[in-house]
Amino acid sequence: MYFVSDNNAGVHPDVLAAVVAANDGHARSYGADPVTARAEELFRDHFGAHAETVFAVTGTAANVIALAAVLRSYDTALCAESAHVYTDECNAPERFTGARLTVVPTADGRLTPAQVAAFAASAHPPHAPRPRAVSISQPTELGTVYTAAELRAVADAAHEHGLLLHVDGARLANAAAALGTGLAEAAAGADVVSFGGTKNGALAADAVVFLDPALAGARRMLQKQAMQLLSKARFVAAQFVALLSGELWRTNAETANATASRLAGVLAGLPGVELLHPVRTNAVFASLPRPALAALDGYGGVWEPGGTMVRFMTAFDTTDADVDAFATVLHAALNR
Known part of the structure; x- marks a missing residue:
């Protein structure tokens, strides 16, 4: 099944080795261990000193945690009609947050600043949900990539209208490699990023990276509510240590x-x-x-x-x- 999905691939040997290495004796649970601390440090190295991270075992869970941090039940988030959060997550973001996803058609999976501005202008609270966030995929579900300029334009449009930007980065590593940038640059302007390790050679490892400090305070509670606060968190964190400590x-x-x-x-x-x-x-x-x-x-x-x-x-x-x-x-x- 070579070309069905990158989910069909195995686990990179270095990632497996990191999990085995983490399996040495006892360690504090629920992320209070040195392996998790090292993984969090590596995310700060890649995304900036203010980045705060929590871990998950699926991309859907990571997206749910990220969107729960920015949305309330009376809010709505804009996304492309092809977005994974809309087409492939069984309404998990809407069920978990109580908020609505507003979808718009796109030619190639990428939202435009004009669509963001139109979304913001559609606000009619309290009779309609409050536009609160924009969710984009980088790369998109159609394999297209926002250039640095395109991404910055979308981010600027969102922030100009008081909206927050979520980047679904299930394959952010692929986008960064295509752009020839680092991970942070491939998600420039985002307030919160869902970062995928699973599709990049990990076993079951995704992360939520909070780049806006104002959103990060509740991250651990959201992680717990989403049933992603793992007792043996070091085995997820170890996979990111393997992926992020080098190239x-x-x-x-x-x-x-x-x-x-x-x-x-x-x-x-x-x-x-x-x-x-x-x-x-x-x-x-x-x-x-x-x-x-x-x-x-x-x-x-x-x-x-x-x-x-x-x-x-x-x-x-x-x-x-x-x-x-x-x-x-x-x-x-x-x-x-």
């Missing part, structure tokens, strides 16, 4: 991005294949001829049931050989 996060993301680019090149050279979005990270969206769809079993998943649009995902452990083997299968399917 492993970047190496993993660059490998995934590069093999996605290679896959896009293969697809672009096939008759009847259309790439639907620019390939910047580890997601490739394409429309395939129906004969090729039969060749996807074991390699990729049809994103649009009954249609011809397919999403392919690469991961930290995808190899050029994997891509080339798939190319052979596709060529054979299209030349029958």
